């Protein structure tokens with residue numbers, strides 16, 4: 001981007017950026033012939049301070065995605081707002097599952113059964129089931145995170161049997177590319193994988209968590225139900241993940 005005026009506007013006007021993102025989502029839904037209520041916006045707030053999230057919340061954004069467990073726990077405690085909904089979207093190691101099971105409503109980045117089993121066992125019984133998405137690698141060799149599309153149905157069947165968690169659908173982070181045709185092919189593969197799983201499990205999974213700041217239109221064309229947007233809301237992060 002490299003534009004000082006644009007970047008400073010991003011950093012000072014979270015509410016305006018949110019409005020612009022909502023308009024992009026609305027336009028993409030219109031182009032795709034979908035209702036705009038069929039796509040929900042997850043604000044990805046990794047690296048941003050609690051004050052930025054408060055600003056977004058004041059503008060009506062209540063669902064936040066975080067990638068780092070300790071950073072997220074600190075913000076959840078600082079904001080202490082029961083209206084906020086917390087989604088864990090980063091790589092999850094076994095030794096961090098308890099904090100996630102106790103503090104989040106969703107985990108999008110489940111990539112193996114062991115993690116789902118730990119989240120299931122560690123979800124406090126007084127809380128509603130933790131909503132899970134299975135992360136699928138739709139980019140082949142170009143990416144390392146997520147199970148393969150071939151592994152997904154078996155893993156989904158095993159996760160769907162666990163107590164304390166509810167499998168909602170699939171998530172993907174395709175490799176970045178400006179090629180819209182390739183973007184759509186990756187997202188279509190996630191949609192098709194969800195279709196295969198629903199056929200095998202008898203339906204019920206309705207979530208496709210896909211699309212970020214640079215490719216949300218392609219994701220919505222291919223059926224995204226949650227788009228995860230960071231930069232277009234909060235601005236350029238000082239460090240990348």
Ligand SMILES: *Cc1c(COP(=O)(O)O)cnc(C)c1O
Nearest residue numbers: 044089212213228229230231232
């Ligand atoms: C950082 C991140 C996003 C947001 O990316 P932007 O390009 O800033 O919109 C979405 N999903 C995941 C898993 C991320 O780590």
